[in-house]
Amino acid sequence: MEQFGKTLIIIGAVTMALGAFLQVSGKIPWIGRLPGDIIVHKKNFTFYFPIATSILLSFLITLIFWLIGRK
Numbered sequence: 001m002e003q004f005g006k007t008l009i010i011i012g013a014v015t016m017a018l019g020a021f022l023q024v025s026g027k028i029p030w031i032g033r034l035p036g037d038i039i040v041h042k043k044n045f046t047f048y049f050p051i052a053t054s055i056l057l058s059f060l061i062t063l064i065f066w067l068i069g070r071k
Contacts, residue, residue, distance in 0.1 A: 010068060017064075 025031050036052030 014064070 032050050032053050034050070034052035034056065036055075038047070038049040038051060040047040
Protein backbone atom coordinates (compact mmCIF):
# COMPACT_ATOMS: atom_id res chain seq x y z
CA MET A 1 0.00 0.00 0.00
CA GLU A 2 2.95 2.31 0.68
CA GLN A 3 4.20 1.97 -2.92
CA PHE A 4 0.73 2.84 -4.23
CA GLY A 5 0.76 6.05 -2.18
CA LYS A 6 4.14 7.05 -3.60
CA THR A 7 2.89 6.35 -7.11
CA LEU A 8 -0.14 8.58 -6.57
CA ILE A 9 2.08 11.38 -5.27
CA ILE A 10 4.34 11.12 -8.33
CA ILE A 11 1.36 11.10 -10.70
CA GLY A 12 -0.03 14.16 -8.93
CA ALA A 13 3.30 16.00 -9.16
CA VAL A 14 3.63 15.21 -12.87
CA THR A 15 0.06 16.35 -13.47
CA MET A 16 0.74 19.61 -11.63
CA ALA A 17 3.93 20.19 -13.63
CA LEU A 18 2.11 19.52 -16.88
CA GLY A 19 -0.69 21.89 -15.89
CA ALA A 20 1.81 24.61 -15.02
CA PHE A 21 3.58 24.06 -18.33
CA LEU A 22 0.31 24.38 -20.24
CA GLN A 23 -0.47 27.62 -18.40
CA VAL A 24 2.80 29.25 -19.44
CA SER A 25 3.17 27.60 -22.87
CA GLY A 26 1.29 30.45 -24.53
CA LYS A 27 3.92 32.84 -23.21
CA ILE A 28 6.82 30.82 -24.66
CA PRO A 29 7.10 32.07 -28.26
CA TRP A 30 8.96 29.08 -29.74
CA ILE A 31 6.71 26.31 -28.44
CA GLY A 32 4.69 24.95 -31.35
CA ARG A 33 6.75 26.90 -33.88
CA LEU A 34 9.88 24.80 -34.04
CA PRO A 35 11.54 23.88 -37.34
CA GLY A 36 9.89 20.62 -38.34
CA ASP A 37 6.38 21.56 -37.21
CA ILE A 38 4.07 21.20 -40.19
CA ILE A 39 1.52 23.93 -40.93
CA VAL A 40 -0.61 23.90 -44.09
CA HIS A 41 -2.80 26.93 -44.79
CA LYS A 42 -5.48 26.65 -47.46
CA LYS A 43 -8.38 28.90 -48.37
CA ASN A 44 -10.62 28.06 -45.38
CA PHE A 45 -8.63 25.22 -43.84
CA THR A 46 -5.55 25.04 -41.63
CA PHE A 47 -3.75 21.80 -40.80
CA TYR A 48 -1.25 21.90 -37.96
CA PHE A 49 0.98 18.97 -36.97
CA PRO A 50 3.64 19.88 -34.36
CA ILE A 51 5.99 16.95 -34.93
CA ALA A 52 9.19 18.65 -33.70
CA THR A 53 7.42 20.00 -30.61
CA SER A 54 6.00 16.53 -29.92
CA ILE A 55 9.45 14.94 -30.15
CA LEU A 56 10.92 17.57 -27.81
CA LEU A 57 8.15 17.11 -25.23
CA SER A 58 8.45 13.32 -25.48
CA PHE A 59 12.18 13.57 -24.81
CA LEU A 60 11.65 15.85 -21.79
CA ILE A 61 8.93 13.63 -20.30
CA THR A 62 11.09 10.52 -20.85
CA LEU A 63 14.00 12.26 -19.13
CA ILE A 64 11.81 13.19 -16.15
CA PHE A 65 10.49 9.65 -15.74
CA TRP A 66 14.01 8.21 -16.13
CA LEU A 67 15.28 10.50 -13.37
CA ILE A 68 12.36 9.52 -11.11
CA GLY A 69 12.94 5.82 -11.80
CA ARG A 70 16.63 5.92 -10.89
CA LYS A 71 15.90 5.90 -7.15
